Amino acid sequence: MLEPEKQYEKRKAYYNRRLENLTQTINRLSNIRLVMFLAGSGLAVFFYWTHRTSLSISTVAITVITFVALVIWHQTLRQRQSYLRLLYEGYDQALKRLAGEWKSFLDSGEDFKDPAHPYSGDLDLFGLGSLFQWINTARTFRGREALKERLSESPVEIGEITERQEAIKEMARNLAWRQRFLADASMTKRTLSSPKGMIEWAKTFDATYLRLEVLILARALPLITILFLFLYFGTSRVSFWYPLTGCLIQTLILLLGKQRGKVLNAVYAYKESIKVYEKMLERFEKRSFQAQHLRSLKKGLRDREGKSASEQIRKLARLADLIANRSNAMFLVINILTLWDIQCMIALESWKERSGRSLNRWVDTIGELEALASLSIIHFDHQAWRYPELIAENPGIVAVKMGHPLLRESVCNDLSIEKQSGILLITGSNMSGKSTLLRTVGINLVLAYAGAPVYAQSFRCSLFQIYTCMRVSDNLGENISSFYAELLRIKQIVIASKTADKKIFFLLDEIFKGTNSQDRHAGAKVLIRQLSKAGSMGMVSTHDLELGELERESARKIRNYHFREYYQDDQIRFDYRLRTGISTTRNAMYLIKMAGIDVEGEGTL
Structure with missing residues (x-):
């Protein structure tokens, strides 16, 4: 290939x-x-x-x-x-x-950013330079939402993720079909809005228009009026009062339905969305798939009479076309003669009665397919990456040559976090790679739970609830300082760790940095011990070398790792390689000197 x-x-x-x-x-x-x-x-x-x-x-x-x-x-x-x-x-x-030019893509998922989410902000899932911006190809409203959910919702069960993996693999192999499917979604002049209104409209129908007497009158009256009209113009035996009376009666009928115009105009407003859904569903229905998840989605594309979703959506699209000319001046005459609005309402209510309740499922199917198509890009573009092995027992994470998916030249490291040593303490100098390692583990877990391949030679993990505390800032609107905001995030993690049915994986970056060094050291030590005692797993990056004592105190349930720097040609260099043990190097004063501050010549005030 x-x-x-x-x-x-x-x-x-x-x-x-x-x-x-x-x-x-x-x-x-x-x-x-x-x-x-x-x-x-x-x-x-x-x-x-x-x-x-x-x-x-x-x-x-x-x-x-x-x-x-x-x-x-x-x-x-x-x-x-x-x-x-x-x-x-x-x-x-x-x-x-x-x-690597994907940061110029227009849809960055900025609207999905949520400061209250347990980890999406810290792991760059949405916004400029995010995972969403990198892979998203969804064009429908529900497609974008489905991808957002795959990236930000906690995993449910291993079987569901495994089925999604197979679907993503098959999607990746069908490049031409996938590109045509996505092009179908783009065949509209406007961005597709939320289908919520259309779905609610489709769920409720007015049974009045489906009553037998209404059907008979709606069909018979126009025929009688038009017949009288022909007889009036074709012969001299019929008075003009006959067709005129028929037209007056039909005009009165049309004037009685005040809400009818709103219903018909609503359908026309969804016209473009309906046609896009029709094309996408038809393309999916015509394709044969082997993956169980895709086959299950395909089985759901039938109404209660066994008719295909695309066929039913096509009928709705045709009805929308029939309603399109209601604003035309000539339409008034046609409407009166044929009771056109009534005929359209009968057809619409009949459609809603048969297929309306299935519309939500069909739109959700389109969204799921778009999310799978977006995730399949990772498999197709990076065929050396591996699908993770998901395990139910012996919780932990074991990765070989793991890198960060969003970095083109990411240095890969091995990592092992298992039950007997569930917390890693990462020390190292500034810019050595501590925070990047934490994000590397977190974002690869997100991909694993979404069903996508991860940037690793091999990756084994169990299902965790992910929590992070890495980027915390002031919230002036809520009058919250960065330190207090950090405490709120940590409180969230502590509460979750005490929940019996939750397996927690946390990522903490330089915790309690908003207070003095003594309190920071004491607070961090107490927190890490408490999380370890609760059986939670995770990683903590810190400049506080004294926390390295926790490895000995915890009988290696907490382990020390570090990054180091070196100097070459009077320049600071980093190899971003993870090593065991506590850090032995520091570079803060060197970086201060690089900023132009004369450290050696500092005098007294």
Whole structure:
């Protein structure tokens, strides 16, 4: 199989050629249409001036028919051009992602940032430079939400994650199908809004329009009125009062339903979303899948009569098209003669009665597929990464050559956190890699629980509730200092550690840094001991070397690891390699000197 970059480049070049050829065809068609219109108009005028009226009328008719046909053909080609452009842009975006240019992608998931979430902010899951911005290809509202949930919700059970892994593997193998599926979601001029209103609308139906007498009247009255109208114009036996009376009765019926217009206009408002859902569902239904999760999703795409979701959504899309011309002036006449609004309401309520309650499940299925497609990018682009082994017994994390997924040149380290030594104390100088290691472990756990591969040669873990306390800042609106905010986060972790049915994994970075060194040391020591006693697992980074005593005091239930720096050509260097034991080096004074502060020449005040 070709490398991801070569596949992307090959497909991008293919769609670029098709776009160029199609653009040339469209331009030629535009020229032909103009020439044909001018020639037809000229001929019609010429025949009219030469008193050949029949030829003039024929020429006008042929010109108009041909011109309309060319306009329709032109619009069809423009739609195909838009679709090809989306496919081209999809592969272009994939190449940018491989090249590390993904931070320029517009959708960073900024709206999903939540300061109260136990770990998403500290692990860069949402916002500029986030995991979401790196992999997200979802275009529908529910698709973005589904990916957000996969990245930020706690794992439920191993079997569910394993099924998702198989689905992601299969999605990754189907590159062309996946790109077309995502292009279908982008075939709209506007960003798809929340489907909540549409789903609530579909769940409730008005049974009045489905009553037999209403159906008979709605069908019979227009037929009778139109029949009287034909008889009035075709014969002299029928008075104009008959069709007029019919029209008056039907106008009165239309005026009685005040809420009808709101219902019909609501359907039209969802028109673009409905058509996008139809295309996406149809593409999914036509594809055969082997993964159990994907097959289960496919089985759910049937209504209670066994009809496919795409077929039912297509019916709704057609109804939306029928309602589209309600604002047209000519529609008033048609509406009165045919009771068009009533006919549409009958069709809509009938659709809602049969399929309305299934709409939520169908939209959720689309969202889940978009989330899986986004996660499958990791597997396709990084085929050397491995799927984690999820274990139910002997809780812990064992990783070999683990790196940070968002760093292009991440240094990989081995890591082992097991029951007999469940807490790692990481020491080291400034900028040596302590915080990055904590985030590396956390973000790889997030990927593991989402069903995606992780950046490691091998990775084994159990299911944990993740909690972090790394980036804490003031909240002026709530009048909360950074130190108090940190205490609130730590309180959250302590409470969770006391919950019997929870397995906690915590990541603490320089805790209690907002207070004096003596209190910081004492507080950190008490907290780490308490978390260890509760059976929680995690990692703590610190500059406080005295905390290294905890390894001996805890009989190695708490273990010491460190990073170190070295100096070369009068420059500070880091190898970012994790080593056992407590740190023995410091670099703060060197960094202060680099800032231009004369440390050696400091005098007394």
